[in-house]
Amino acid sequence: MSAAPTHLGPVALARGFLTGGIIGAALCAGVTGVVIESVPVFLAGLGLPLGYGVLFFVAGIPRRAREAAVVPRVALARIESLRAGGTETGDVPLTLVLTVAPEAAQSFRVETTHHVNLVDLPRYRVGDVLVVEYPPEQPWRAEVVPRPAAEWARRAAETVVEPAPESTLVQRPPEGCGFTVVVFIGLLLGAATVLGLFRAELFSPEPVAEEPASSSESSESSSTTVTSASSSATITVGPEQSLLDAGELRRAIDALAGGVDVSEVLTAVVEERRLSVVFAPADSAVPRFDLREVPADRIPDLVAQAGGTHDVGSPRTWQVTVVRLPAALTVRATVTGPGGSASAVLPPG
Template identity: 50%
Template sequence: MTITTGAPPTRSTPAAVASGFLTGGVIGASLAALVVGGIIENALLFVTGLVLPAVYGLLFFLAGAPRRAREAAVAPRTALAMVESREAVGGESTSDVAVRFDLTVAPDDVPAYRVAFTQSINVVDLADYRPGGVVVVQYPPDRPWRLRIVKRPTPEWEERAAGARIDSAPGPAMVSEAPEGCAVGFVGLLALLLAAGGVVLLFRADLFDQNASAHPPAAATGPSVSSSTSSSSTTVVSSASGTVTLGPNQSFLDEGELRRAVSSLAKGTDTRAALTVVVQERLLSIVYAPTGARASTFDPDSLPYDRFPALVKEAKSSLRAGSSQTWQITVERLTGSLTVRVGVTGTEGGASLEADAQGKVVRRTPAH
């Protein structure tokens, strides 16, 4: 096996582009279905917008099962490595902490190389991984950057590590497979726009009827749909939903930005009960419960917005989704209790974590 320091092998571009196209299409179609279904009060369309991402995630998981089975059947390689540096990057609220390691790996049959990765370590064991120390690691033969520190090595490897001395390897550290550049992102965005436009086009007649009924004669009350545009954001509000789109160089993870946007939407509707809240980098969508609907709702103002940036940061750093990550926060009460789900998508696939109404993480699903 030949290892080129700092230059991991390139992934299959057609497969990555196809995956990006499908993911973007599912995101665009589900968001459009939620918004359009809420506006025209089409329960089937609205439920489709909720179910579609779950079905796609299940199919994505099943499609990757054969590949994971093949990878699991290959015995990992074991080697010694020296800790160049370490840095805690998250998880301080639990007994385990996510640690960013930079190691020099010295396999028996190939030249030494550098690799950087993140692994959860118990705080009690952190002293065993000091810079300069030698540890035992394992990795798949065809993916030497996907490294894991062996916490309890065999007596033979433990004895080798105790008496070993490893010199630092030069060059940049490998972190993952080579990124796909802008092609995957462009195709994903194109698919998102096409899918969202397709849903709107399919239900344009219902939307136009809804818009016509929202503008009664002068003797009636004012319109139920309003929009406003400022130099930094665009807001569209109706009795069934609301969206806020930020301008360039802005993010809903900026301090106070998301809470201000939610408050601006609440002023334009006569109800505060929401069915779902979806947040992306520069897009906020809230779907409100129709009048008289019997559904599990929640008050958007009660969400732990101060915890959202930390949840996104933890999802990106600890779930092994890889680089070039995109993220989405979805809040709902379909199971009776409020669930805050943070999903990230990167070069290693999709991953997610779930938090409760106080923003405390209750479940993590790392990338496979």
């Protein structure tokens, strides 16, 4: 028989709320630390559950001392069923369903796990009588006594225990939905607290500057949008323009060089309307190049050459990647369409 749900007191509910808050704050702090690239915030996400675990252990010492002071009740128990679990050691976890027959009390069933050495496993059979002990107020915590006193061992060998009905199976009382609710509320509030503390770093937009430019070689107006960060930069031309237009890529490079330092570039990617660069880390020895060294006037012919090596179909997209591997500047154009993709590499010089 299952016990009725436990009616938790304020202390237990507060502990559940605090546990949920710590879990929510720790998870959110770990993710936030990665997003905003803050090592202290990430370490705080790791340290919160560790600190709370130590505090929970210390706070539970008095309770465990009171439980240890309770004298357990000893009784005989009959094995009703058993199931051996898997193990990688010599001890096998044996799940037992027992009929416990306490003195001057009604018999009941209980399920417990008892670790048995593999050699002793044949000694446990359905119908055998064992000696168990359990706290008087918590019969579901019954445990098998591996080495009972001589008197109890004699009684176990001589006594016949009648099986109790399956309906008498006792289980740990459920904590009820109240505990789950306060844990969930604490989790949400813990996560919301961390998000509130770092909302500026998480949700502030990256600075965007718009720089209009005019071309003396084109009758249409030319506009570019430059977006830069500490490790990368992007420049986008207007919707009526293409970086394959005559002189357009060179103007985009010059516009980008006017706003950021492009002398330490790790990679550069040219697409139809966008030029993206990634800067090399200052303390790294990786190969780098000056973006202004890119032969911009030769890239339109390279894209045309890549598209002509294989019929990729239409519509098609293209992309040019520029890297320094390891010393020479490597410029590769890739054209992709319904029929596949083709590429070409710009020869040096």
